[in-house]
Every structure is written in C-alpha cells, then in structure tokens.
Amino acid sequence: MLNVEAQTQTELEAAAFRRLVAHLQEHTEVQNIDLMNLAGFCRNCLAKWVKAAAEEQGVAVDYDQARNHIYGMPYEEWKLKYQK
Numbered sequence: 001m002l003n004v005e006a007q008t009q010t011e012l013e014a015a016a017f018r019r020l021v022a023h024l025q026e027h028t029e030v031q032n033i034d035l036m037n038l039a040g041f042c043r044n045c046l047a048k049w050v051k052a053a054a055e056e057q058g059v060a061v062d063y064d065q066a067r068n069h070i071y072g073m074p075y076e077e078w079k080l081k082y083q084k
Helices: 006-026 032-039 043-056 063-071 075-082
Strands: none
C-alpha cells in the first residue's frame, strides 16, 4: 500500500481510524442510516469490526465495549441524545 515499513503503516492506519472515530463522535448530526445509505457502513459496523479485530488478537472485547469506544458513550445514551 504505502512505501513505508509495516509498523509505520499500521501506525498510520491506526491514526486514521482514530481520526474517523473522533470525526463521527463530533458529528452526531450524521445518523447511522445516512452512513449506511451513503457509505455502506455505520458506527455499529465499526464497533463490530473493532470487536472482530480484538478477537483475532485474543483480546476479550464485547460488543457493548466496542460500541462505547466508537460512540464515546454508552449506545443507549447516544440514541437518547442524538438519534432522530
């Protein structure tokens, strides 16, 4: 992909992912259905991908923990505050 060492590529990808998560946390006006319609994934998908990646590494992360990480708060709280 990039002409860099594997560790550097991983760090760049991780930084981009963190920036994406921060962007989605800041832009609560963007609804998951909008993301699904436009991009084919949503915040819940990201949480599932985090959970799957953790499992691949042998790390115990449940779905609620992963969603809390992506949403920046418990999912139920996010729904009450921001879901239309």
